[in-house]
Amino acid sequence: MARHLKLLVQRWSSRVFSVEVDAAPRYFGVREQLRGEPVPPDVFSEVQKQDRCYSLLVCSGDRVTGDRFHWELRDRLQTQLPPGSGLRSMSSFIPDQKGSLLKGYFLQSQAGNSSLIEDILTDLEQRNPVLVCSYSQSEDGQQWTQCLWYQSEENPVRFCVVPSETPKHHPSVLNMINSDVFYSLEEACDVLKQCGDIIPETRSVLGMLPSSLDARRKPDFPVIVIEGLDATGKTTLTESLRDSLGATLLRSPPQCLSAWRGRFDREPPLIRRAFYAVGNYITAEQINQEASKSPVIVDRFWHSTAAYAIATAVTGPVSNLPHEGAEVYRWPGDLLQPSLVILLTLDPEERKRRLRSRGLMKTDEEEELDHNKLFRLRVEEAYRRIGGPACTALDASPSADLVLQQALLLIRAKCHL
């Protein structure tokens, strides 16, 4: 077994395992002694006695390969597994240890399906960076035990499965920085550079970057960013502001990346977020050039990149988000800071009405906003928590003209235009 896997398994008992059930993580741990705590963790309470469970944790040393494999694995399992396998997202982490998160899946095998599932798992483990554990119930039905799948045939080392306390932070928070949200151009570029061979388009994206960036340069004219969920009226307002103020209108991601956006939207979060992060720096350079001549209005910028990334990485209610004031809500030190960020807020029903009347849905994420109320609430709250500059909320429910007048009042007060 590779050295890093050996170390991982040796530290098994300091790890917590988390399985998502109805968007709420359930936690358990493993202990070396076989008896002692006969209470099965609640994720096992619905499993039949004769069934087995399996966990698959992605353990690639290379994060780009690992994240892509984790992403594809869900589709592969969903297609190959028999119905009733109860496929769920799972992870394993060491509480409070940043970067310790491993992602994977948890599944059940019912008696009649066991040989099919075992064939799928054996094949997966032989060819891919995945560590498979199996879980079975003890003879007396008092305890669930975990053992490594590859050694389960001969003399397996069994660990007791025990309930674990809910950790202080949602597990995803441990790996968020530089996996979901990037705080420097260098970190985002590193990810894209690593993808050069598998996604040739990354070279063209990186080629759009300016040769040097100066985030400290103060633009001569104000730079105003308009943020908000899809269909809150950003396009309508930004176009009116451009006309009223004689401003230049820019957007992030910038127009020059539009040919490659769809390609990156199909990639796992690590790569997709790195693409949008780099997009902000390209827009920043365009802002620098234009703001020496006129005010600049920007349709989406850093708040969108960070808020959607943070809200997607965690699951469940708003209370699972990193706490207010946490490091993830800071502004990247090397990214141009706008003079004002206006966040358009809208009642969910009115937003849906505008979406319907516009007649098209966009990214999977935007579609998810409609179906998943908790996701929408997390995005909105993440928007509010991001600072440096923090956004100023503006009620977007009045008529387009009234929203424009209110926005102009805010801009005049803050930017002396």
Ligand SMILES: Nc1ncnc2c1ncn2[C@@H]1O[C@H](COP(=O)(O)OP(=O)(O)O)[C@@H](O)[C@H]1O
């Ligand atoms: N203040 C407003 N009142 C009513 N409808 C609006 C208002 N602002 C925008 N709309 C309409 O709502 C839809 C979404 O607006 P749009 O500007 O495209 O939003 P976004 O750019 O945020 O996705 C469009 O059909 C637009 O005409």
Ligand SMILES: Nc1ccn([C@@H]2O[C@H](COP(=O)(O)OP(=O)(O)O)[C@@H](O)[C@H]2O)c(=O)n1
């Ligand atoms: N600066 C940006 C802009 C968009 N995005 C992503 O792009 C999606 C929204 O794009 P969209 O095309 O629906 O945006 P609009 O049409 O509302 O401007 C979100 O899901 C974000 O994840 C980003 O990450 N950073």
